[in-house]
Amino acid sequence: MSLRYAVLGLIAELDGASGYDLLKMFEISLANVWPATQSQLYGELGKLADAGLIDAADEGPRGRREYAITEAGRAELHRWLLEIKPRKPMRDETLLRVFLLGNVTSREAQEYMRAETDRLDEALDGLAALDETVEWDDDDLSRYGRLVIEYGRRSIAMRRDWFEWARAEMRSFDEPAG
Amino acid sequence: MSLRYAVLGLIAELDGASGYDLLKMFEISLANVWPATQSQLYGELGKLADAGLIDAADEGPRGRREYAITEAGRAELHRWLLEIKPRKPMRDETLLRVFLLGNVTSREAQEYMRAETDRLDEALDGLAALDETVEWDDDDLSRYGRLVIEYGRRSIAMRRDWFEWARAEMRSFDEPAG
DNA sequence: CTTAGCATGTAAATCGTTACATGATTCG
DNA sequence: CGAATCATGTAACGATTTACATGCTAAG
Structure with a gap:
């Protein structure tokens, strides 16, 4: 049900937006937190309108239809x-791979970890x-968005450090158990 | 497609496992990285067998059917x-909420962040x-699993610190813009 | 007038969740 | 025997992805 609230929340903040507007908004802001396709979006708009959580205006210029949040929508x-x-x-998915990394050679696994570390270094740059x-x-949206960006940065940094640490740990897997 | 490889990977490591065995394995190990329901699992086993990536043994005692990975499966x-x-x-979903937190009062938002910080402190304990x-x-599985657990710990610690930091940032949202 | 961008929708396929249904075996 | 556990499956619904299909309008 989260997409429903992502859409509802964006409409609330923009107040007066078309499906197209929301789509662009998703691309530049929510994409990394809750991606959505065009299909999904238009479908969700219909459901939100049916549920009375948003109001749909009549068709404008290019079939454009503006949506605004209702009181019921705000409460919800x-x-x-x-x-x-x-x-x-x-x-x-990355963690899933690590979990199953016993299925490749120790050398391959360590090389994999090194590549991931590099990739994350680049992402940080x-x-x-x-x-x-x-x-x-x-x-x-900008103020809370900035907080989310910082979360992303910290998250990448943590992953990077973990990959480096885990690769060092993996070196001991080759030695006879102690 | 990830579930497919989660199942395939588990079969490879256990070698000789039934759907039921895999289900239990998911619960105690993969649950936090790639959750799967019983329905999904049995469905996936059928597809893997159809694709020739695993071999299904004849029915045993209680209709039990053991699966083993094939060479093609290993390669894949x-x-x-x-x-x-x-x-x-x-x-x-948590980040999505933060992103949309401009839709509640500043007081409510900060209280929300505080509650999340507390929740994560408990998780760490x-x-x-x-x-x-x-x-x-x-x-x-245990060795790589341990690495994944440490990832989880670092992830929670990072989130905790970020929530605390973000809450402090949010206090400045109330003041007139500078 | 042609292209790029605006704008909305539908169809099909796969993935994921919840619930239901059924039967075998072991343990007390 | 009755309960817990082993064991597998199906049905229905909702979420997600990919692809297709169509038309309007502004700008060069």
Whole structure:
């Protein structure tokens, strides 16, 4: 159900947005936190309107249809944000690989870890460069968005350090058990 | 497609396992990295067998059917582990909430962050306690599993620190922009 | 007038979750 | 025998991905 609230939340912050607007918004902001395709988005807009959580305006210029959040929508969003606790474990494909890394040779496994460390180093450099060019506004989306970006940075840094540490650990796997 | 390789990888490491065995294995090991339901598992076993990546033995005692990985399966697993790079962004419901936190009052948002910090502190305590009781074997699954557990610990610690930091940042949102 | 960008939708396939259904065997 | 555990499967629904299909409008 999370996409539903991602869409509802974006409509609430933009107030007056078309499916197309939201799609662009997803690309530049939510993409790394909760990706969504165009198909999914338009489908969700229909369901939200049916549920009375958003109002759809009549068709404008190019068949454009603007949506605005209703009072019921605001209440539902508020409830979801504060009262519903996420409890589903996140899927992490990289970790799944590490978990199964006993299926390749120790040499291959360590090389894999080294490549991942390098990749994350590059990602960190990229983020640092980005940070110098982006200008941040003072609206809610930008302010909370900045916090999420910093989360991303810390997350990458942690992964990088872990890969380096884990690779060192793996070197001891070759030695006879002690 | 990841579940496919999770199952294939587990069969490779256990060599000679039933759907039921794999299900139990998922619960105690992979659950936090790649959860799967019983339905999904049995479905995947059928598909893997159809694809010739695993061999199904005849029905044993209670309708039990043992699976073993084939050479083709090993090759495919090896390829996936080392050559396929994960590129899909991970979905993170908590981050989605933070992103949309401009939709509640600043007070509510900060209280939310504080609660999350506390929750993660508890999780860290729980992990520390667990670490003292669990005994680790010397097989691949245990060794790589231990690395994954450490990843989990670092991940939680990072999240905890970030929530604390972000909450402090949010206090400045109330002041007039500078 | 042609292209790029705006704008919306539908179809098909796969993946994931929940629930239901059934039967065999072991242990007390 | 009755309960717990072993063991497998199916049905239905919702979420996600990919691809296709269509038309409008602004700018060069």
